[in-house]
Amino acid sequence: PAHTADTSTKPSRARSELRARAGFVLVSAVWAALPLLAPLPLLLYFPRARAWIDL
Secondary structure: OOOOOOOOOOOOHHHHHHHHHHHHHHHHHHHHHHHHHOOHHHHHHOHHHHHHOOO
16 A cells, blocks of 8 residues: 555654543542542531531
């Protein structure tokens, strides 16, 4: 075939887009998880802090 794609010499566009998307998902997941996990030490240390959760 006259028009074959040689992917061994340059990184494919799909692979670089996958890396960018995976990085975005990773950063978004960390930014979403940190605020959810941050109050856990305080909630475990102060028993009365859980009173507003027990509605």
